[in-house]
Amino acid sequence: xxxxxxxxxxxxxxxxxxxxxxxxxxxxxxxxxxxxxxxxxxxxxxxxxxxxxxxxxxxxxxxxxxxxxxxxxxxxxxxxxxxxxxxxxxxxxxxxxxxxxxxxxxxxxxxxxxxxxxxxxxxxxxxxxxxxxxxxxxxxxxxxxxxxxxxxxxxxxxxxxxxxxxxxxxxxxxxxxxxxxxxxxxxxxxxxxxxxxxxxxxxxxxxxxxxxxxxxxxxxxxxxxxxxxxxxxxxxxxxxxxxxxxxxxxxxxxxxxxxxxxxxxxxxxxxxxxxxxxxxxxxxxxxxxxxxxxxxxxxxxxxxxxxxxxxxxxxxxxxxxxxxxxxxxxxxxx
Numbered sequence: 445x446x447x448x449x450x451x452x453x454x455x456x457x458x459x460x461x462x463x464x465x466x467x468x469x470x471x472x473x474x475x476x477x478x479x480x481x482x483x484x485x486x487x488x489x490x491x492x493x494x495x496x497x498x499x500x501x502x503x504x505x506x507x508x509x510x511x512x513x514x515x516x517x518x519x520x521x522x523x524x525x526x527x528x529x530x531x532x533x534x535x536x537x538x539x540x541x542x543x544x545x546x547x548x549x550x551x552x553x554x555x556x557x558x559x560x561x562x563x564x565x566x567x568x569x570x571x572x573x574x575x576x577x578x579x580x581x582x583x584x585x586x587x588x589x590x591x592x593x594x595x596x597x598x599x600x601x602x603x604x605x606x607x608x609x610x611x612x613x614x615x616x617x618x619x620x621x622x623x624x625x626x627x628x629x630x631x632x633x634x635x636x637x638x639x640x641x642x643x644x645x646x647x648x649x650x651x652x653x654x655x656x657x658x659x660x661x662x663x664x665x666x667x668x669x670x671x672x673x674x675x676x677x678x679x680x681x682x683x684x685x686x687x688x689x690x691x692x693x694x695x696x697x698x699x700x701x702x703x704x705x706x707x708x709x710x711x712x713x714x715x716x717x718x719x720x721x722x723x724x725x726x727x728x729x730x731x732x733x734x735x736x737x738x739x740x741x742x743x744x745x746x747x748x749x750x751x752x753x754x755x756x757x758x759x760x761x762x763x764x765x766x767x768x769x770x771x772x773x774x775x776x777x778x
Contacts, residue, residue: 470490477510530581537570594639603638625654727757733746744763
């Protein structure tokens with residue numbers, strides 16, 4: 445921790461040690477004063493170098509009690525409970541209004557709730573819809589567009605609206621991270637969640653591959669294996685007919701079999717798909733797009749099949765190298 449704080453906060457080792465000691469004392473003091481001040485407590489924060497704990501209160505008579513514990517009192521018009529009440533009202537505002545904002549939070553230093561959005565007008569719209577005391581809120585435009593940071597791992601679920609498919613393999617295109625999956629899972633422009641992304645390319649029928657750009661998420665060289673253990677992808681050399689092969693998907697997990705044929709053509713109700721690999725590994729709905737791997741070599745993404753994992757079945761995958769070539773993607777390897 446000391447090394448990381450030196451690096452990221454630009455401090456010397458002695459400054460880090462002093463800061464950590466101050467922060468430990470401040471945490472204990474804040475806990476004590478939160479209880480002692482009760483409803484008048486307005487929040488607490490450390491100054492820039494963490495040498496002093498600032499404690500806010502709505503009760504001017506409480507300043508001596510704050511000073512007695514070595515903190516600096518700040519008299520404010522609103523308690524933390526009141527600010528949290530404003531937050532609850534914002535949290536409960538209609539979805540169509542909250543969708544226009546980026547974030548909102550209690551700012552104890554200014555004794556207000558800050559609402560930030562791509563435009564000031566969008567922030568004001570949320571404040572108005574929530575019906576909160578305008579004097580308790582500050583608004584600002586922000587360039588922030590928060591998205592969840594998710595490790596992209598083959599075989600895990602992702603969602604397209606109310607539909608679910610599975611991640612094939614982590615890839616990058618230039619500096620943009622993402623993943624390959626089945627083309628029948630989404631068309632170009634479709635949005636995904638968990639991880640958040642957008643279909644940049646999709647081919648189905650004819651082929652059954654797609655790639656999803658997922659900026660802000662982390663590509664990994666892994667496929668979710670047996671019991672949730674990660675299997676490392678080291679390349680994408682095609683395995684021979686008769687070789688063992690395993691697939692990972694969000695419905696049936698890790699299932700294995702052997703490669704029966706390459707270059708199979710399958711007629712689905714939606715049309716014909718060519719160039720698939722036929723295997724004896726089972727799969728079920730929701731596994732679509734998930735990873736097929738032989739040893740450490742990525743093979744392809746689950747397309748479809750017959751049967752199930754209770755009675756056994758046949759599953760087809762779209763070779764991954766075709767998708768990588770079609771979209772100019774680089775497979776993430778370990």
